[in-house]
Amino acid sequence: MEVARVLRLDLLIKLSLAVFLGGIIGFERELSGKPAGLRTNILICLGAALLMDVSNRIGLVDGQRIGDPARIAAQVVSGVGFLGAGTIMQGQGVVTGLTSAATIWVVAAIGLTVGGGFYIEALGAGLLVTFVLAALGRLEIYVRRLRRRVTATIRTRTGTPPDELETALRAHGLVIENQRVFDHPEDRTFELKLAGPSRQFDVAAGELMRRDFILGVSFD
Incomplete structure (x- = not known):
């Protein structure tokens, strides 16, 4: 019973952190008027964290590792690639949506990191991604001018x-x-x-x- 309670608390922490990190990145995307905004990034990060956590638990029997937890993570990376491809558009020689596609990919990676229990690494990556999107986006506009x-x-x-x-x-x-x-x-x-x-x-x-x-x- 105690073990089950600890596992449930651990999962709750992971899902909450995934929602938080996906939310701050998605909030910036929403402010920028991008199609992959708040809800999309939260769901991607949350789903990736959940699948990674489930993958880790499936591979354990009586505390012994019998499977490869990276298999489900690899499928998450492949699947999120299709989502990212859907945000890329080309018209009149101009390609748009590359940053949104990259954001979807890195949000999934952050979710996997959270699901793997690497909280500090995930938090650092989430803050860095938010900084890159918010601060460097303005620098990019200046350079384009x-x-x-x-x-x-x-x-x-x-x-x-x-x-x-x-x-x-x-x-x-x-x-x-x-x-x-x-x-x-x-x-x-x-x-x-x-x-x-x-x-x-x-x-x-x-x-x-x-x-x-x-x-x-x-x-x-």
Whole structure:
């Protein structure tokens, strides 16, 4: 009876900690307006902790380990991958949902850690994840303001090799993320998706127009 009471108390502690850690991470996601918010993260963390605890108990008979508790944990990791994949979307060359997918994965990992009885490790990981999502998210926004993505249309002389244009752009810190080339009788036109420091686009445009093989440059 005493053993059963201790086991029930241990399980209650695990589930409560899983709800708390999933909740603080989910609260941040909810504030950010993400689809995988408060309830989703709590349920994932709670479910992972419960399955890990059950896995540990199933593998014990009279105090002796007869099974591998990692088997159920491995299935949790595989299963949560499908949930994460459902949050990733792609449209018009833009991929969204990667952070939400990563959050789902790490919340499941925290739940498994709680279920395994590693409370301090789980608490530390939960606080770190919350810090990364909340604080570094603002830093990411600041970095994006320093770096732009634009569509460029560049007309060159017929037969201009793409490598020559890429070299000229890289000299100003601009990276070609995607390109299409159209050959016409009078010129060759490049439609480029460029990324780079905001201040460099105007500088690059002026520099390109001084090149003999460039006929026109426009940024959208």
